[in-house]
Amino acid sequence: MPQSPFVPVIPAGGSGTRLWPLSRRAHPKFLLDPTGEGSSLLQQTVRRLGPLADAPPLVVTGAEHAVIVREQLADVAPAEVVAEPSPRSSMPAIALAAALVERDRPDAVIGSFAADHLIGDQQAFARAVHSARAAAELGYLVTLGIAPTRPATGFGYIEQDGAGTAGVAAEGGGARCDAALRESGARPVVRFVEKPDRERAERFLATGRFLWNAGMFVVRASVLLDELTAQIPPLARGVREIAAARGTGRYQEVLERVWPHLTAIAIDHALAEPLAAQGRVAVVPAAFGWDDVGDFAALSRQLREHGRASPAEDERAAPPGGDVRVLGSASVDAVSSRATVYGATDRHIALVGLDGISIVDTEDALLVLADEQAQDLPVLVARLEERGLGRLR
Amino acid sequence: MPQSPFVPVIPAGGSGTRLWPLSRRAHPKFLLDPTGEGSSLLQQTVRRLGPLADAPPLVVTGAEHAVIVREQLADVAPAEVVAEPSPRSSMPAIALAAALVERDRPDAVIGSFAADHLIGDQQAFARAVHSARAAAELGYLVTLGIAPTRPATGFGYIEQDGAGTAGVAAEGGGARCDAALRESGARPVVRFVEKPDRERAERFLATGRFLWNAGMFVVRASVLLDELTAQIPPLARGVREIAAARGTGRYQEVLERVWPHLTAIAIDHALAEPLAAQGRVAVVPAAFGWDDVGDFAALSRQLREHGRASPAEDERAAPPGGDVRVLGSASVDAVSSRATVYGATDRHIALVGLDGISIVDTEDALLVLADEQAQDLPVLVARLEERGLGRLR
Numbered sequence: 082m083p084q085s086p087f088v089p090v091i092p093a094g095g096s097g098t099r100l101w102p103l104s105r106r107a108h109p110k111f112l113l114d115p116t117g118e119g120s121s122l123l124q125q126t127v128r129r130l131g132p133l134a135d136a137p138p139l140v141v142t143g144a145e146h147a148v149i150v151r152e153q154l155a156d157v158a159p160a161e162v163v164a165e166p167s168p169r170s171s172m173p174a175i176a177l178a179a180a181l182v183e184r185d186r187p188d189a190v191i192g193s194f195a196a197d198h199l200i201g202d203q204q205a206f207a208r209a210v211h212s213a214r215a216a217a218e219l220g221y222l223v224t225l226g227i228a229p230t231r232p233a234t235g236f237g238y239i240e241q242d243g244a245g246t247a248g249v250a251a252e253g254g255g256a257r258c259d260a261a262l263r264e265s266g267a268r269p270v271v272r273f274v275e276k277p278d279r280e281r282a283e284r285f286l287a288t289g290r291f292l293w294n295a296g297m298f299v300v301r302a303s304v305l306l307d308e309l310t311a312q313i314p315p316l317a318r319g320v321r322e323i324a325a326a327r328g329t330g331r332y333q334e335v336l337e338r339v340w341p342h343l344t345a346i347a348i349d350h351a352l353a354e355p356l357a358a359q360g361r362v363a364v365v366p367a368a369f370g371w372d373d374v375g376d377f378a379a380l381s382r383q384l385r386e387h388g389r390a391s392p393a394e395d396e397r398a399a400p401p402g403g404d405v406r407v408l409g410s411a412s413v414d415a416v417s418s419r420a421t422v423y424g425a426t427d428r429h430i431a432l433v434g435l436d437g438i439s440i441v442d443t444e445d446a447l448l449v450l451a452d453e454q455a456q457d458l459p460v461l462v463a464r465l466e467e468r469g470l471g472r473l474r
Numbered sequence: 475m476p477q478s479p480f481v482p483v484i485p486a487g488g489s490g491t492r493l494w495p496l497s498r499r500a501h502p503k504f505l506l507d508p509t510g511e512g513s514s515l516l517q518q519t520v521r522r523l524g525p526l527a528d529a530p531p532l533v534v535t536g537a538e539h540a541v542i543v544r545e546q547l548a549d550v551a552p553a554e555v556v557a558e559p560s561p562r563s564s565m566p567a568i569a570l571a572a573a574l575v576e577r578d579r580p581d582a583v584i585g586s587f588a589a590d591h592l593i594g595d596q597q598a599f600a601r602a603v604h605s606a607r608a609a610a611e612l613g614y615l616v617t618l619g620i621a622p623t624r625p626a627t628g629f630g631y632i633e634q635d636g637a638g639t640a641g642v643a644a645e646g647g648g649a650r651c652d653a654a655l656r657e658s659g660a661r662p663v664v665r666f667v668e669k670p671d672r673e674r675a676e677r678f679l680a681t682g683r684f685l686w687n688a689g690m691f692v693v694r695a696s697v698l699l700d701e702l703t704a705q706i707p708p709l710a711r712g713v714r715e716i717a718a719a720r721g722t723g724r725y726q727e728v729l730e731r732v733w734p735h736l737t738a739i740a741i742d743h744a745l746a747e748p749l750a751a752q753g754r755v756a757v758v759p760a761a762f763g764w765d766d767v768g769d770f771a772a773l774s775r776q777l778r779e780h781g782r783a784s785p786a787e788d789e790r791a792a793p794p795g796g797d798v799r800v801l802g803s804a805s806v807d808a809v810s811s812r813a814t815v816y817g818a819t820d821r822h823i824a825l826v827g828l829d830g831i832s833i834v835d836t837e838d839a840l841l842v843l844a845d846e847q848a849q850d851l852p853v854l855v856a857r858l859e860e861r862g863l864g865r866l867r
Contacts, residue, residue: 101824102824412861412863414854414857414858414861415854416847416850416851416853416854417847417850420842428836428837428838428839428840429838429839429840429858429863429866430839430840430841430842431494431495431839431840431841431842431843431851431854431855432841432842432843433841433842433843433844433847433848433850433851433854434843434844434846434847434848434850435831435842435843435844436844438828438831438842440840440842442840443821444821445821445822446821446822446823446824447821447822447823447824447833447835447840448823448824448825448826449813449823449824449825449826449828449831449833449842450824450825450826450827450828451826451827451828451829453827454809454810454826454827455826455827457809457810457826457827458809458824458826460809461807461808461809461824461826462824464807465807465822468805468807470805470822473822
C-alpha cells in the first residue's frame with residue numbers, strides 16, 4: 082500500500098496540427114472530444130485521476146489556453162491551473178508542478194499524465210497507478226508501459242528487465258534486483274527506445290520484453306527535483322524559485338522573469354534516459370487500452386476497435402453498405418464506404434465508394450484525408466500561413 | 475451540298491441525379507458549366523448549332539425549366555423554347571419539334587442534339603452535320619456515330635456497314651448499297667446495340683465497324699413524321715395537332731389536352747431500331763471528341779484528357795504533389811492527391827493522399843465520391859426523400 086500523498090500533474094499542450102481542422106492552434110486536441118465520449122480528453126483525464134488523488138490535479142498549460150481550460154474543468158472536478166508564459170517542452174512544466182507540490186507536501190508522489198490521451202479500462206489504469214506509486218516510494222522514477230497490441234511505429238518503446246523469460250532476466254542489462262520493487266508489480270527498465278521502423282518493432286514484440294512508452298511518469302516530487310539538480314541544476318533551481326513565489330504578489334513577476342531561461346528539454350532526455358542507464362527507472366506493465374490519438378488514422382482505428390460512439394454515431398454508425406463512423410451533428414448517407422466523418426456543420430454529407438477516408442467538415446475548412454497518409458497532414462497545415470489562411474490555424 | 479433548310483432541335487431534359495449535388499432536380503446538367511468553359515452545356519450547344527442553322531434552334535424542355543432556359547439563352551443566341559407539360563421521353567419531344575418545323579418549312583431537315591453533351595472539335599462537328607444533312611436529304615434517318623477511343627461500357631454502339639474491311643462490307647447484313655449515300659460521307663447502319671459489357675465492347679472495337687451512339691439524329695422533318703405515322707400513328711397525329719395550334723390562343727389548351735396521352739418512348743426504340751432493320755438508317759462516322767458527361771468519373775476524365783480549365787483551375791491545377799483539378803471558387807491545397815474538386819463555397823479545402831476522388835462542396839450538401847464507383851451515386855440521391863431531405867434534390 083502506498084503511504085505518501087499522491088498528486089496528479091497534467092501537462093496540457095499541443096500545436097493542433099495533426100487533427101486539423103478538428104483541432105486548431107487556439108483549440109488543441111486536449112480540448113476536443115474526438116471519440117464522442119461526451120467530454121473532452123482533458124475532462125476525461127481529470128475525471129480519471131480525481132478519485133486516485135490526495136489533492137486537486139495540477140494542470141500545466143499555455144497561458145493562451147488557461148481560460149478555456151478553467152472553463153472546461155469548472156463543471157468537472159477541482160483542479161489547479163498553472164499557466165506557462167511560453168512553451169518550454171515537458172521537463173520545465175513537470176518540474177514546476179513537482180516544485181509546487183513539494184512545497185506543500187514534501188513527501189508527495191506526483192504522477193504526470195498527458196491531457197490528450199485515450200485510456201480504455203479505467204480500473205486497470207487505477208491498478209497500474211497504484212503499483213507505480215508503491216514503486217515511486219522506493220525512490221524510482223516509474224513509468225507506465227503499455228503492453229503492445231501491434232508493432233506500432235508511431236510510439237517509443239521501453240525495454241523492461243527480464244519480462245517474458247527468466248533466462249533473459251538473469252542477463253538483464255545491469256538491472257538492480259529489488260525484491261520490494263518486484264513486489265510492487267513494477268520492473269526495472271533496461272532502456273528507452275525511440276520510434277522504431279516496422280521490422281524492428283516486430284522484433285521488439287517477439288521478445289515479450291518491450292512496452293509502449295506512453296509518457297506517463299510517477300515519482301516522488303523530491304526525488305525528481307533532486308535528480309534534476311544533479312542533471313540540470315539551473316532548471317531545478319529555477320522551478321523551485323518560481324514555486325516559492327506561488328500564492329504571493331510576486332508570483333507572476335518571478336514566473337515571467339525565470340521561465341524564459343529554463344532549459345527547454347523533454348523529461349525523457351532530461352531524466353528518464355540518464356536514470357535508466359543507472360538502473361533507477363522502473364516500469365509498470367499495463368494493458369488498459371491506450372492511444373495518444375496522434376492522427377486521424379489513430380482516431381479511425383479507435384472508433385472501430387473500441388466502438389466509441391457519439392449519439393450521432395449510434396444513429397448513423399452503419400448506413401447501408403458501409404462502415405461509416407459519424408462524430409458530430411452531420412447527417413450522413415453512404416454507399417459501400419469505409420470512412421470516418423467529423424461533421425460540425427448542418428450540411429448533408431454523401432459518400433460513395435470510399436475506403437479508409439476521414440472527412441472533417443467545419444464552417445471554414447474541409448479536410449478529406451486518406452487515413453494511411455494521415456502523417457502528411459501537418460505539411461498542409463504548415464502551408465496555411467503562406468497561403469494567407471493563417472486564420473484557419 | 476445540302477439543299478434543304480436545316481433547323482436544330484435541342485431536347486433539354488434530365489433528372490439531375492448523376493452529377494448531384496452539382497446538378498439538382500431544379501437545375502439539371504444542361505444548365506451547368508461542369509468543365510469551366512464559361513458557359514453552360516446548353517449555351518455551348520446553342521452556340522455550336524447557331525452558325526449551322528437556317529432558323530433559330532427549338533429547345534424542348536420541361537415546363538419547370540422553361541424560365542431559366544430562356545434566361546440562359548437570352549444573352550447567347552435566338553432560340554425558340556418549347557415547354558413540355560410533363561416528361562414523355564425523347565420521341566414525343568423530337569416529334570413535336572419536327573411537326574413545328576414541318577409546319578413552317580415542309581422540306582426542312584432537323585437535327586436533334588442533346589443539350590448536355592460535351593463536343594471537342596467544333597469544326598469536325600460542323601463537317602459531320604454537313605454530311606448528315608446531305609444523307610438526310612436522301613430520305614435516311616441519319617445518326618452521328620463517334621469513333622470509339624476506348625471500350626466504353628457506358629454508351630450504346632452503332633454497327634455500320636462495311637467500315638474497316640471490304641470483306642466484311644460485302645457480307646454486311648442486308649445493307650443497301652447507295653452511291654449517293656457513300657458520297658455524302660455516311661454509311662448504312664446494320665444495327666444499334668445497347669450498352670455492352672467490357673469484353674463485348676473490346677470485340678466491337680476490334681472489328682473497326684462499331685461507333686458510339688451519341689443520340690444525335692438528322693432527318694427530314696416530313697420523313698420522321700411519315701415514318702412515325704407508320705410506326706405509332708396516334709403519336710404522329712398528336713404532335714401534328716399540337717403543332718397546328720402553335721401561335722394561336724388554343725395552343726396551351728391543345729398541348730395540355732393532347733400531350734399527356736402521347737406514347738412515352740425513346741426515339742431509338744420508336745424509329746431508329748425498326749428503320750435500321752429496313753436499312754433506312756445511315757451513320758456519319760465522326761471523331762470530334764464527345765462525352766455525355768454521364769457521371770463524375772466522365773467529368774474527371776474530361777478535365778484530365780482535354781485539359782478543360784476554369785480560371786480557378788488555371789491558378790490551382792497542380793498543388794504541390796498531386797493532380798488536383800479545381801472548378802469553382804474554392805481555395806484548395808493538397809498533398810499527393812489525384813482528385814477533382816467542385817467548390818461552390820468559400821471554405822478552404824485540404825486533401826491528403828486521395829486517389830481518384832471527386833469532391834463537391836455546396837452550401838447545403840457535400841459529396842465525396844470514388845470516381846470508379848460514380849455509377850452508384852443515384853442510389854444515394856434516391857434516398858434523400860425517405861431521409862426527409864427532399865429539399866436537397
